[in-house]
Amino acid sequence: MDKRELIEKINKLKKEKNAIILAHCYQNIEIDYVADFVGDSLGLSQLAAKTNADKIIFAGVYFMAETAKILNPAKKVYLPNISGCDMADMINLEQIKKFKEKNPNIPTVCYINSTAAVKSECDICCTSSNAIEVVKSLNTNEVLFVPDRYLAGWVEKNLPNVKITAYQGYCPTHFKISAEDIINKKNENPNAIVLSHPECRDEVVEISDFVGSTTQMMKYCKESKNKEFIVATELGVVQRLQRDYPDKKIIPISKEIFCPSMKENTLEDILYTLENENNEIKVDENIAKKAINCIDRMLKI
Ligand code: SF4
Numbered sequence: 001m002d003k004r005e006l007i008e009k010i011n012k013l014k015k016e017k018n019a020i021i022l023a024h025c026y027q028n029i030e031i032d033y034v035a036d037f038v039g040d041s042l043g044l045s046q047l048a049a050k051t052n053a054d055k056i057i058f059a060g061v062y063f064m065a066e067t068a069k070i071l072n073p074a075k076k077v078y079l080p081n082i083s084g085c086d087m088a089d090m091i092n093l094e095q096i097k098k099f100k101e102k103n104p105n106i107p108t109v110c111y112i113n114s115t116a117a118v119k120s121e122c123d124i125c126c127t128s129s130n131a132i133e134v135v136k137s138l139n140t141n142e143v144l145f146v147p148d149r150y151l152a153g154w155v156e157k158n159l160p161n162v163k164i165t166a167y168q169g170y171c172p173t174h175f176k177i178s179a180e181d182i183i184n185k186k187n188e189n190p191n192a193i194v195l196s197h198p199e200c201r202d203e204v205v206e207i208s209d210f211v212g213s214t215t216q217m218m219k220y221c222k223e224s225k226n227k228e229f230i231v232a233t234e235l236g237v238v239q240r241l242q243r244d245y246p247d248k249k250i251i252p253i254s255k256e257i258f259c260p261s262m263k264e265n266t267l268e269d270i271l272y273t274l275e276n277e278n279n280e281i282k283v284d285e286n287i288a289k290k291a292i293n294c295i296d297r298m299l300k301i
Helices: 002-014 028-031 041-049 062-071 093-102 130-137 149-158 179-188 202-206 212-223 235-244 267-278 284-299
Strands: 019-023 035-039 056-057 077-078 108-111 125-126 142-146 163-166 193-196 228-232 249-252
Touching: 002 019, 019 028, 019 041, 019 062, 028 235, 028 267, 035 041, 041 062, 056 062, 062 284, 077 202, 093 108, 093 142, 108 130, 125 130, 125 284, 130 149, 142 149, 149 163, 149 202, 163 267, 179 193, 179 202, 179 228, 193 212, 212 228, 212 235, 228 235, 235 249, 267 284
Parallel strands: 019 035, 019 056, 056 077, 108 125, 108 142, 142 163, 193 228, 228 249
Antiparallel strands: none
8 A cells, every 4th residue: 555545544544433643743754644633742632632532543652642541531542553662661650659768758740751650659740841830839849750860950950949859760862862962063053053852961951052842842943033953852853843844944963863662653553553443552540540630730730
């Protein structure tokens, strides 16, 4: 089947099955042809909740599909490939319990990039867009932060009066970006603005002109009068910016910065899942109940 046929078949079948397709910005860009929504993980799950679809196909990784299920309990959620986020998988239920035992009576903040089981043990969730506001809202001088030590470092830098004890997780994809990469690109493109994700190492964030989530970086690029940007994040974001703003020069930090788990989904996999309804994601009821409190507390801010 050629790509056009594949796209037509998927779009027809999703209508027949009253399904929607959510695609994270790190997915293979061709998936946008069949996606109802493209964006950040939490935003996608929230958009899905506003629809009357019966089924959600999540082109993303495991924790994203779990979040979609928690926020859309009446809908069936499917993940075309069961692939996890390497950072989310650096901490499990036992490890979060131990981490809290070692540091008792301190509010625990978890990044949305965590499993439902980990969220169920935390007080409040955050995204890379709102992490600073979430920690600020707690009005405390100490928090535990899981799993991303670099996002935790970014928050601490912005809130110097709060002591953050971070779990030592990290994103292996963003970890590959070094300060040297930024300096080299900047030397080649002296007029470019450097945008980086707070999952990047401290040394990278330190020398960036703008630090923000995927959505914030895309918005910055859209609204900025500048014409050149060095983008220090996953390749999928770079490709979408290049597609959407052809009048701007979007410079990838490196073509090697891609998340292998995110790239597993193909149009063929999506069609297979629509046809066979395989890989349905379910979340234990007790875990879901506790995890939704953690997410809801963030949404109330
Ligand atoms: S890019 Fe990093 S944080 Fe995002 S899904 Fe991949 S491993 Fe996880």
